[in-house]
Amino acid sequence: MNDTIKVELTSTKKQKPIADQLEFGKVFTDHMFVMDYTEGRGWHDARIIPYQPITLEPSSMIFHYGQSVFEGLKAYRTKDDEVLLFRPEKNFQRLNLSNERLCIPHIDEEFAIKALKELISIEKEWIPTASGTSLYIRPFVVATEPYLGVAPSKQYQFIIILSPVGAYYKEGINPVKIAVESEYVRTVKGGTGTAKTGGNYAASLKAQEESGEQGYSQVLWLDGREKKYIEEVGSMNIFFKINGEVITPELNGSILSGITRSSIIELLKYWNVPVVERKLSIDEVYEAYEKGMLEEVFGTGTAAVISPVGEMNWEGKKLVINNGETGPLSKEIYDTLTGIQTGIKEDPFGWTVVVNESELVGSNKQSGN
Incomplete structure (x- = not known):
């Protein structure tokens, strides 16, 4: 070439x-x-x-x-x-x-x-x-x-x-409301869930439309086989802070490997915040909520960066998280990540790349008509 x-x-x-x-x-x-x-x-x-x-x-x-x-x-x-x-x-x-x-x-x-x-x-x-x-x-x-x-x-x-x-969401860094989807299926292991392809998003539109009519910004997808284990939000990966530990669903063949997701995992480890990738059921999340141990929930992605979740609706049960307010860890992650991205904060990971015009490939330029 x-x-x-x-x-x-x-x-x-x-x-x-x-x-x-x-x-x-x-x-x-x-x-x-x-x-x-x-x-x-x-x-x-x-x-x-x-x-x-x-x-x-x-x-x-x-x-x-x-x-x-x-x-x-x-x-x-x-x-x-x-x-x-x-x-x-x-x-x-x-x-x-x-x-x-x-x-x-x-x-x-x-x-x-x-x-x-x-x-x-x-x-x-x-x-x-x-x-x-x-x-x-x-x-x-x-x-x-x-x-x-x-x-x-x-x-x-x-x-x-x-x-x-x-901002991707009109709420900005303020918490959004999401609905747990229990009827429709986005993808399953062996399908195209690990690929960033338009069909995955087309498959999510019906559920998103219905949840939007109920006042929810996004849907939280469960696994397509048992409809039990949490996977991701429509346009984001998802994290739960339960009793001091941050948990995000493990990559299982149907979850997109988010770049913001992996960056946050690295950042939390750098801060010595306990973080694990594992299977996480909606029942476990609800039990943690009932016991007062569900401290924060936030989505992650390029478009929104960090999107705190203030409310989840699962089969008619409303889980109000951190009084519907942005949690301290979510805020600190957002400030740090956007600070690195915009050059305001130090980048100890070498994540940012400068667009240096002296490194550009050779080109033939001409004016358009």
């Missing part, structure tokens, strides 16, 4: 949104990265072009068989005007794990990071600086071959788009 990235700059730039009015995922920057895959040729024609619609044939396989994967990460601008990424290598490693599960050709992870850095360097002014804001990054791969046979596609596009964002 040629490492050169062709760059076509737009001549009509969009108006940037007001930082304090940002919502999540509704505004997109001026440019996007695109690269094609053709069987026998591999990945080719890497380019940064003006943000624009994708033109595909109606018979393109993505529309019929759902062969797609995606990732989510963020860029932050520090008070010194540096641009930081948070563990981007982990996102592209996970993208390739998703590719493997969906029979999509692997991408060159190192090249993908360099391409992302070049795109961000072009769009640097789109990175908001207000508290709680960031530039959300969405890399994704879709099957583009025009063919109606059920088989892996022979053609793909790898695309990266960028979106300046505010």
